[in-house]
Amino acid sequence: MNLLSIESLQALDPIEFENLIRVLFERMGFNATTTKASGDGGIDVVAINEQPIVGGKYVIQCKRYTKGNNIGEPVIRELYGVMHAENANKGILVTTSDFTKQAIAFSQDKAIELINGMYLLSLLSNYCPELGIEQSTISTISNIQNEPTGFNGIDWGTNIQNLSDMIPYEQTDWYGQYKSFDRKTDVLIIGDAKVESMLYSFFKDELYSVQVISRGWENGQALFNYLRSLHGDDFKLNEDDVWRRYKWLGGKVEINFNYGKTSNDGEIIYRYLPLWDEAKMQNEMAYQEHLQKSQFELPKKSIPSGQCFVATVVYGSPSSSEVEILRRWRDNFLARTSIGRDLIEIYYETGPSLAWFVERMPIIKGVLKVAIDIFIRVLRKRNYA
Missing domain, CATH: 1.20.58 (Methane Monooxygenase Hydroxylase; Chain G, domain 1)
Structure with missing residues (x-):
């Protein structure tokens, strides 16, 4: 397979697709194996981190679904039950389609990771570059106009050692791999919005996330209008009684804007996915290692x-x-x-x-x-x- 697209993934037979997911997790640092066709509780791949002491176990289901045939909540509930039965750290569902709002809502407060078709293509392009991504697929993945290559002049992946104007804010993981900084030279204005803070987060000393906070209706609306004018209206909206959550998903960058309906506060979170995915898994595994130690x-x-x-x-x-x-x-x-x-x-x-x-x-x-x-x-x- 020289070119990679949603259509080419859907064209794989079940065994080929499961093996591709196994290879993906091996590239991400796991020892991954496919399961037998029966007696596995619906699990297709088991991924284990074999670093000393950690021993994290992830159970993975693979679904080759066509566009519009989205995964519903019952499938996620079943995975959640199997995850506990297998004593796994996390359950992961990988699909070539997408997930319903009910499925996403059910998974949000649980140790479940949902990987849809666009996200899967992004992971494969980062960890399996030899597969290649055809140009038409890149435009399908990136729903962000002007996808940012960094923030305020700092490129994603920049090493903290190369920045002289950062102020340590917090170290929030078990072994110091995740650190946050304020920046001395920042002007707290984005577009027409006055913001309260800009927080830069580094994983293994490389920039992988930025959080921007605003207060008040006027500034919150100004932040949202800034994002729309720069990145377009092709976003996903998830709304409840308290929050409006907007998401722009690009090839390598995810932009989230959270707006409080009663507080009128706004929050932008930029995530550089190649480092974000690794950081998220490492944080989980480091915690398990801490429990053992x-x-x-x-x-x-x-x-x-x-x-x-x-x-x-x-x-x-x-x-x-x-x-x-x-x-x-x-x-x-x-x-x-x-x-x-x-x-x-x-x-x-x-x-x-x-x-x-x-x-x-x-x-x-x-x-x-x-x-x-x-x-x-x-x-x-x-x-x-």
Whole structure:
């Protein structure tokens, strides 16, 4: 296969398609195998990371569906059940089509990854470049006019060592691979919008994400109009009672704009997909490694400051939606006051020990989860979701 397109993927027979997905995950650093045709619970590929201690297991279903034949919620529910039965870290569904709104909503707060046709082509172009991508397919993948090659003059993938005007903001993963910075020289204006912050995130010291925050209706609308004027109207809209979420998906860059209906706050998140995908998986695997190591080490030796320690233990992942909500509350509420910053500092000192204790007390972990769930419901209503 010299050229790659949705049509060529759909033309593969089931075994060829499963083998292609196996090769993709091998290129991403996993030991992947296809399963037998029966007795596998619908799982087509099992991918395992065999780094010492980590041992993360991912179960993958592959669906060669035609355009418009989208994957529904029942299929995702079935995958979720199989994932637990297999004691897997994550369930992944790969399709050449897309997913219904109900399927996406069901997966959002669970350890499930949905890979649609356009996203699959993007991954294959990054990890299996020898397949090639025909020009007509590139225009199909990139729904973004003027797809950004970076932000504010910094190209995606730029090493932090080459930038002299960055101010360390936070280190939020287990082993320092993920770091965030403010920039001294930034003018906090985008288009006609005045913004509150621009946060640059680096994975393995390379720029892979930028977050922009605005406050108030006027600035939120100005940010959205800026994105539309620059990148077009070919976006996906996901809306609920609290948020309007817009997504532009390009060949290598994803742009998300979240607008709070009651708060009128706006948030742009740029993601450079070649690094974002790797960072997401590494963060999950690093957490599993921490769980293993913490049986033998004191947590302060293995966990740097800047993490939602207890919540990560309670919800089982540093990238769970609940932990992300708590981070936003910390950054957008607590960190704004001197008292809040003092509380954060105290928590960073005591959090690792608390997490180490909670990790070994299932009853206390369960009680804390109930309490934190209630608090998160309150935060969702206040637009921290």
